[in-house]
Amino acid sequence: MPDPVAIGIDIGGTKLVAATIAADGRVLDRQRRETPAHDTGLLLDTLRTSIRQLAGERGDLPVGIGIAGLVSPDGVIRYGPNIGVRDVAIARELADTTAGPIAVVNDASAATLGEQRVGAARGHCDVVMITLGTGVGGGVVVDGHLLLGANGFAAETGHIIVKEGGRRCPCGNRGCIEAYASGTSIGRIAAERAPDHPGETVLRGLDAPTGKDVSQAALGGDPLAQTVLTEAGTWLGVAAASLVNLLDPEVVLIGGGAALATSRWVVPAASEALQQRMIGAEWRKAPAIELAALGDDAGMVGAALLAADRAQRGAGENEGSLA
Structure with missing residues (x-):
């Protein structure tokens, strides 16, 4: 089995799916949880749990997160239409979970990158x-x-x-x-x-x-x-x-x-x-x-590959208009 290059997470209105992803887009280890859609604190705790469990002893895996809505370049979810989060700095809030970069991006944009890379x-x-x-x-x-x-x-x-x-x-x-x-x-x-x-x-x-x-x-x-x-x-x-x-x-x-x-x-x-x-x-x-x-995995895979790209470039949190 190949080594993971990143963790990918897709936050949906009802379910949150997270997995370790290989460089070729293969899903290696998958978890699925209910999305605490209207409790920001519980959502962040759920994300922390998923990341730490998937990372295991690896403390430097990049993390890519896809979510529906408007996401700023610094990893702040400004508005999520199906999830009750507004102006939540997810990348900053999760910075203690990994030494790698955290990329947060609109879920459909992440899915597009996944399809372009491996779909x-x-x-x-x-x-x-x-x-x-x-x-x-x-x-x-x-x-x-x-x-x-x-x-x-x-x-x-x-x-x-x-x-x-x-x-x-x-x-x-x-x-x-x-x-x-x-x-x-x-x-x-x-x-x-x-x-x-x-x-x-x-x-x-x-x-x-x-x-x-x-x-x-x-x-x-x-x-x-x-x-x-x-x-x-x-x-x-x-x-x-x-x-x-x-x-x-x-x-x-x-x-x-x-x-x-x-x-x-x-x-x-x-x-x-x-x-x-x-x-x-x-x-x-x-x-x-x-x-x-890629079906339902597209956003999760794309978000992970985006985070892996940023790790290779030595980027910090979300940067720039092109990724």
């Missing part, structure tokens, strides 16, 4: 990823480096506005891609259309269908569900076109918990919309839209 985008230096789940997130790798931005808040791909004045997004804006392609929005759109749908649909009998309900109905041949997913894919392609026009990536990945179940409808529709809206489409080839490969 579906391995071998590519310029990558865009859009993650589909309860919300929509994503990340960007430019010339092999994870793009974090001046304040650490870069690559909020879910909040690209695809329709000015469109559907209300949980962020408060209107017309964000999250309002059209997240699991929550897919379920809500299906519920709105089910009563007036002219044909049979199993979704009409559900009070509040979820994105998972819509995916399962589509797989069962439900025409309304298939239409809703195809339209979500089209909106994703509109967002992807803006990203491609801006960044010119080699590949666009679709990841997250809802990606695989919806891919039969989402990926072809997104590819077609991208091709139609990409500038200079007659003279260039559109980047492929492909499914991510």
